[in-house]
Amino acid sequence: MTQLTIRTPDDWHLHLRDGAMLAGVLPHSSADFARAIIMPNLVPPVVTTAQAEAYRQRILAALPEGHDFTPLMVLYLTEGTEADDVEAGFRSGLVKAVKLYPAGATTNSHGGVRDFSKVTAVLERMAEIGLPLCVHGEVTDPDVDIFDREAVFLEKVLDPLRRRIPGLRVVLEHVTTRNGIEYVRSQEKDLAATITVHHLMINRNAIFAGGIRPHYYCLPVAKREEHRLALREAATSGDARFFLGTDSAPHVDPAKECGCGCAGIYTAPNAMACLAHVFEEEGALDKLEAFASLNGPAFYRLPPNEGQLVLEKREEPVPVPDKVVTGDGTVTVFDPMVPVRWTVAARRS
Numbered sequence: 001m002t003q004l005t006i007r008t009p010d011d012w013h014l015h016l017r018d019g020a021m022l023a024g025v026l027p028h029s030s031a032d033f034a035r036a037i038i039m040p041n042l043v044p045p046v047v048t049t050a051q052a053e054a055y056r057q058r059i060l061a062a063l064p065e066g067h068d069f070t071p072l073m074v075l076y077l078t079e080g081t082e083a084d085d086v087e088a089g090f091r092s093g094l095v096k097a098v099k100l101y102p103a104g105a106t107t108n109s110h111g112g113v114r115d116f117s118k119v120t121a122v123l124e125r126m127a128e129i130g131l132p133l134c135v136h137g138e139v140t141d142p143d144v145d146i147f148d149r150e151a152v153f154l155e156k157v158l159d160p161l162r163r164r165i166p167g168l169r170v171v172l173e174h175v176t177t178r179n180g181i182e183y184v185r186s187q188e189k190d191l192a193a194t195i196t197v198h199h200l201m202i203n204r205n206a207i208f209a210g211g212i213r214p215h216y217y218c219l220p221v222a223k224r225e226e227h228r229l230a231l232r233e234a235a236t237s238g239d240a241r242f243f244l245g246t247d248s249a250p251h252v253d254p255a256k257e258c259g260c261g262c263a264g265i266y267t268a269p270n271a272m273a274c275l276a277h278v279f280e281e282e283g284a285l286d287k288l289e290a291f292a293s294l295n296g297p298a299f300y301r302l303p304p305n306e307g308q309l310v311l312e313k314r315e316e317p318v319p320v321p322d323k324v325v326t327g328d329g330t331v332t333v334f335d336p337m338v339p340v341r342w343t344v345a346a347r348r349s
């Protein structure tokens, strides 16, 4: 097969940032994706419905002419979040999810949750109205090894939380371990997981290949090969509980290439090409549409997109720019470390 047409995909976990960075990176997502769940970890974070509406307006204002893209807004859960504000945002159609960051887990997450008893009322309201909670699934305890933080989170935080608040609909974001996949599969309802493109393509060796490689550092950090294989199996299985969330997370190069580089991998420009490569390798191109375009909307109770994306496999590897230039500086694009012959040939409305 040299051509594959799927319904236009959505990105169920995306960082667009703000200001000049937003303007520089948004076109790469809005070219291929019709909708995206927009992460709220700005400085200051998007906590209230009013802030989410203002951010949505800034995103729409930065959208290139002719791009058809709907930002799906997310509130950043803090210990001061008010249940009534969350519900009002949900009822108005603006708010599609609430994001839980354990305090200090990743970029701009210091305002996150320390004491879970303080957010119980909000989570109970979300369970009542069916609003999904997106979870960054890592504990932040420095005594827990960085490669074990997801597995420990499942056992110590996520499972008890879901038992305490039955009916709460949860997305385990950017799952990176076999443990996470198994946990999702063991639950019958109200739980799904997003998987990134880069976690399907690299394992933790990439971070140390011949030297320290800051552009392969992200959180949750890439794990051992056995975990990558488990993610691949889940993503390409057609199981509706797994769907695409790229976690494309731009940082300007100086913030990555320094003594204490930021976590985040920028995949928006080549996410769909890389994904087609992975699904072809797994002999599962027929499952790509479910993973990228159908399972996510089904969980979020939204209709799938009507338009189509045409992917094409070329004879030769298709070059992708190494860097994207933004008003804030250059951002390095994910290098999958293998030649990718797939590319997005067209998008039809």
Ligand SMILES: [Zn+2]
Pocket: 013, 015, 039, 247, 249
């Ligand atoms: Zn993220």
